[in-house]
Amino acid sequence: MLNTADGDAATCALTDSCFPMLFPLTATSSSRSSRRVPNTTTGSGCDRFGCFKLESAESAEDAREVAMRAIAVNEYGANPALLELPKPQPGPRQILIKVRTAGMNPGDRQIADGVWKDRVPGTFPLVLGADFAGVVESVGEGAAKFVPGDEVFGQLLIPPLGSTGTYAEYVAVTEDAPLAKVPNGFDAAVAATLPTPGGTALQMVTSLQPLSDKTVLIVGAGGGVGSFATQFAVNGGAHVIADAAGSDTDRMRSYGADETIDYSAMSVADTVRRAHPDGIDVLIDVASDADAFAALSSLVRSGGSAVTTRYVADTEMLSARG
Numbered sequence: 001m002l003n004t005a006d007g008d009a010a011t012c013a014l015t016d017s018c019f020p021m022l023f024p025l026t027a028t029s030s031s032r033s034s035r036r037v038p039n040t041t042t043g044s045g046c047d048r049f050g051c052f053k054l055e056s057a058e059s060a061e062d063a064r065e066v067a068m069r070a071i072a073v074n075e076y077g078a079n080p081a082l083l084e085l086p087k088p089q090p091g092p093r094q095i096l097i098k099v100r101t102a103g104m105n106p107g108d109r110q111i112a113d114g115v116w117k118d119r120v121p122g123t124f125p126l127v128l129g130a131d132f133a134g135v136v137e138s139v140g141e142g143a144a145k146f147v148p149g150d151e152v153f154g155q156l157l158i159p160p161l162g163s164t165g166t167y168a169e170y171v172a173v174t175e176d177a178p179l180a181k182v183p184n185g186f187d188a189a190v191a192a193t194l195p196t197p198g199g200t201a202l203q204m205v206t207s208l209q210p211l212s213d214k215t216v217l218i219v220g221a222g223g224g225v226g227s228f229a230t231q232f233a234v235n236g237g238a239h240v241i242a243d244a245a246g247s248d249t250d251r252m253r254s255y256g257a258d259e260t261i262d263y264s265a266m267s268v269a270d271t272v273r274r275a276h277p278d279g280i281d282v283l284i285d286v287a288s289d290a291d292a293f294a295a296l297s298s299l300v301r302s303g304g305s306a307v308t309t310r311y312v313a314d315t316e317m318l319s320a321r322g
Helices: 044-049 060-065 106-113 188-207 224-235 246-254 268-275 290-297 315-321
Strands: 011-013 036-038 052-054 068-073 081-085 094-103 131-139 151-155 170-174 179-181 215-219 239-244 259-262 280-285 300-308
Touching: 094 188, 131 170, 131 188, 151 188, 188 224, 215 224, 215 268, 224 239, 224 280, 239 246, 239 268, 246 259, 259 268, 268 290, 280 290, 290 300, 290 315
Parallel strands: 215 239, 215 280, 239 259, 280 300
Antiparallel strands: 011 094, 068 081, 094 131, 094 170, 131 151, 151 179
16 A cells, blocks of 8 residues: 655545644634644644644524635735635535545645636635545436446546536535545545645556566655655665755655655765765756756656656756766
8 A cells, every 4th residue: 555644745534624724824714613623633744734624604594604615815916715615516526525534735826826817717605625535415417427426536636617516515516526436445534635746646657568687776765755755666666865954854665665865864866976986877856946956856867767746857957968
């Protein structure tokens, strides 16, 4: 089984209403029934990022006022806020899902800031989040792929952005949306980390195959994408060097990494250069800026590969090196 970790894809369970602070959050609402209170829940995302709980409405009058709670923005660039919105209802060939766990990714903040607005339309209030796991509560007329009670997970980057955001208690989507049933016994929090970080890592590692007997340096191995990439590369037969903070090096070893480098205590480039004077075959970098990526790519021998998820590669420079 693949393991997951906090980082670029922290998760929190909506059943306990625990949200890591990926960005500044304004805990406001349109009525008095939800408020920010200290969180005492323990869990991987909450422990590392800090969380808050949302208290449920306590009176029948409040319950009628509060249909659904969601984290949303009312305009690009605004701080995400706790809002009360109408609970969606499934239309024809749609399903209504009660969200149990929402995965958090850097792209969520980019959407809130309007980085994607010229490429993908949005709608306001724009409910954030795409990755999730939950349970089907009801189905609309003609829906046949899922039935109430099915545990599902998926990635709902569906235009207009905000219409199917998963930082919410409920979401209604067509049954043909990118969804799958959660395997029996599979934890919902793990399932919610699979779509974006797991999919990104799988795409990268698959594009670099075959990796058998190749030396692969993974920079940012301790985060969500890096944790998956480390395991995929190990499973592909690579000799993996995992760059992670000291507290994560044991975890990297448990994933099968052959070498670990504590970037907080030593230079990654110098350490790799000393251990592998002839260079490495592959660099997978999910953390560095342009200057750091350029320096690390110099470790890759001629004919090797260097990939980044940060859009910072100088392709002309890399091509000139061969």
